[in-house]
Amino acid sequence: MSAQLISGNSLAATIREQIASRAAELTALGHQPGLAVVLVGEDPASQVYVRNKVAACQKAGFKSDMHRLPADSTQATLLALIEQLNNDTTIHGILVQLPLPAHMDSHAVIEAIAADKDVDGFHVSNAGLLMTGKPLFRPCTPYGVMKMLELTGVPLRGAEAVVIGASNIVGKPQAMMLLQEGATVTLCNSKTRDLKAHCQRADILVVAVGRPNMITGDMIKPGAVIIDVGINRLPDGTLCGDVDFESASQVAGWITPVPGGVGPMTITMLLQNTIEAVERTIANH
Numbered sequence: 001m002s003a004q005l006i007s008g009n010s011l012a013a014t015i016r017e018q019i020a021s022r023a024a025e026l027t028a029l030g031h032q033p034g035l036a037v038v039l040v041g042e043d044p045a046s047q048v049y050v051r052n053k054v055a056a057c058q059k060a061g062f063k064s065d066m067h068r069l070p071a072d073s074t075q076a077t078l079l080a081l082i083e084q085l086n087n088d089t090t091i092h093g094i095l096v097q098l099p100l101p102a103h104m105d106s107h108a109v110i111e112a113i114a115a116d117k118d119v120d121g122f123h124v125s126n127a128g129l130l131m132t133g134k135p136l137f138r139p140c141t142p143y144g145v146m147k148m149l150e151l152t153g154v155p156l157r158g159a160e161a162v163v164i165g166a167s168n169i170v171g172k173p174q175a176m177m178l179l180q181e182g183a184t185v186t187l188c189n190s191k192t193r194d195l196k197a198h199c200q201r202a203d204i205l206v207v208a209v210g211r212p213n214m215i216t217g218d219m220i221k222p223g224a225v226i227i228d229v230g231i232n233r234l235p236d237g238t239l240c241g242d243v244d245f246e247s248a249s250q251v252a253g254w255i256t257p258v259p260g261g262v263g264p265m266t267i268t269m270l271l272q273n274t275i276e277a278v279e280r281t282i283a284n285h
C-alpha cells in the first residue's frame with residue numbers, strides 16, 4: 001500500500017473529545033445539549049444505528065431522548081410527537097430515523113421537524129440554505145467528509161473533485177459543500193457515460209453509491225484523495241466500501257477504510273450539529 005490512511009476512527013475520537021468538553025461547558029451554563037431520536041418500527045439496521053447515536057450522545061454528556069413507536073403507528077401520531085419535540089426547549093435536535101414504514105410520507109415527516117432542530121439537515125429549508133451558500137445544518141455524512149479533508153490538510157480551492165452518487169443525503173450536499181470551498185465539482189449518477197474518465201481526472205474522489213468495490217485502482221489518478229462513503233455487506237457477512245481498497249490504495253495518495261472511515265464521522269457530525277444548535281439558541285436569546 002502506498003496511500004496514507006485517513007482514519008475516521010481516530011479523527012472522530014479527537015472531535016468527540018472536543019464536543020464532550022464543549023457540552024460540559026454548555027451544561028454548566030444551564031444549556032445541556034439535547035437530542036431526540038425517533039425510531040418507528042423494528043428495522044434491525046435502524047435499531048443498530050439508533051442505538052449507536054444514543055450511545056454517542058450519552059458518552060458526550062448530552063441529554064438523549066429515545067422515542068420508539070410501533071411500526072403500525074399512524075403518521076398523525078408521529079407528527080404529534082414531532083410537534084411536542086419542536087416545542088420542548090430542552091431538545092435542540094430532532095432526528096427521525098429513516099426509512100419510515102411504507103404507509104408514512106417521509107417528506108411530510110421531515111418537513112414537520114422545526115428547521116432549526118433539523119440536525120440531519122434534510123429539511124428543504126436547510127437544503128436550500130446549503131444550496132445558496134448560507135448553511136444552517138449540513139447533512140452529517142458529507143459534513144463529516146469535509147471535516148476529514150480539512151483535518152488531513154487536503155487543498156480544495158481549484159481542485160478537481162468528482163462525487164459519484166447523487167442522493168439527497170450524501171452526493172448532492174457533498175457536491176455543494178465542495179463547490180463552496182472552491183473545488184471544481186463533477187457529480188456523477190447511474191446514467192453517467194464513461195465513469196472511469198471522470199474518476200481519472202479527480203484530485204478528490206468521493207464515492208457514495210452502494211455497490212461493493214466498484215472503483216478499482218486503474219480508475220484512479222495517482223496520488224488522489226479517495227473518500228469511500230459506501231457501506232456494503234458481503235455474503236460472508238463482512239463489510240466493504242464502494243472502492244476496491246486493495247487496488248486503490250496502491251495508486252491513491254490518501255484513502256479512507258471501510259469500516260472505520262466515513263462511518264464514525266457521520267455520528268460525530270450529528271453531535272457537532274446538535275452543539276451548533278445549542279450555540280445558536282443561546283445567541284438568539
Ligand code: NAP
Nearest residue numbers: 141165166167170189190208209210229230231262263266
Ligand atoms: P442512494 O440513495 O441509493 O443513491 C445512490 C446514488 O448512486 C444514486 O445517485 C445513483 O444514481 C448512483 N449510482 C447507482 N449506480 C451507479 C453507477 N453504476 N455509477 C454511478 N452512480 C451510480 O444511496 P445513498 O443513500 O447516497 O448511499 C450510498 C452509499 O453510502 C450506500 O452504500 C450507503 O450505505 C452509504 N452511506 C454511508 C453512510 C456513512 O455514514 N458512511 C451514510 C449514508 C450512506 P441515480 O441518481 O441515477 O439513481
